[in-house]
Every structure is written in C-alpha cells, then in structure tokens.
Amino acid sequence: MRARELAVEYETVGIDDDAMAAARLMAEQSLPALLVLDERGAPRAILPASQMIKTVVPAYVIDDPTLAAVVDERHADRLCQALKGRTVHDCLSESVPAPPVAEPDATALEVAALMAQVRSPLVAVAEEQRDGTRLLGVITAAHLLEQLLIAAS
Helix, strand or coil: CEHHHHCECCCEEECCCEHHHHHHHHHHHCCCEEEEECCCCCEEEEEEHHHHHHHHCCHHHHHCHHHHHHCCHHHHCCHHHHHCCCEHHHHCCCCCCCCCEECCCCEHHHHHHHHHHHCCCEEEEEEEECCEEEEEEEEEHHHHHHHHHHHHC
C-alpha cells in the first residue's frame, strides 16, 4: 500500500482560524488532532487535542496541579472561554515542529516509521507542485493500524 492509497479526507484548519471553532471541530468529531494549513494551503503544523486542552488550562494549574482542586466547578466549566478571540496559531506551542509529511509513493512502512519517529497521531500526504504543495489527504494512526491488520489477515 502506498501513502496516496491510505490517505483519507481529514479536517483541516488554517493558521489564522478561530481557536474556539477549531476546538468545537475537534470535540464534535472526536479528532485526536487537527492538521493546520498555512496561508497557501500547505501543511504547517499538527495541533493535538492535548495541546488545545493545555491552552485552556491556566498556567498556574499546569505549574502546580494541586491548585486544580481549589478552582470551583463554576469556573472550571468555563475554561474554554480562554479561547475566545484567539487563533489556531495562538494555540500552537512555541516550538511546534513541522508536521510529518509523506510523499504519495511512500510505503505503509515508511509512513509508520515517520509516524513513530515523530510520535504524531497523523501524517499528511502531500505532493510538491510548481505552484506549491498540494494536500492529498491524511493518514491517522488508527487508520494505518486498521489497514496493516487487514493486510496481516
């Protein structure tokens, strides 16, 4: 199997898109991460759901998790208000690495190795063209495992 055969349509967001809308998309579709595209539509970053959660948790609670016990439920229930007025870019960690991108002709093993090496729940499949990068789709870890299990049967 080649990456182009494994790639499926997947939700993407733009770097300047609304963070609240991106969080809703993740939650409504139970996505482990979103693929973030730059202004030209090329893969720019992976925004894991865990990073989105980190964005809404106050820094003082991250620094000292015991403080979470003193925050009342009324305030805890409104954590996502921290996303209002913010962009997807604001939710990315400062040292966000480039997303893993596989060539369309990469084998399933090459995709698996890339995914394992960078510990990413998804890999973008894209091809370079004269006018920029064209996204063909995404391979999620779950879909790759499913296809490898089918092949092993």
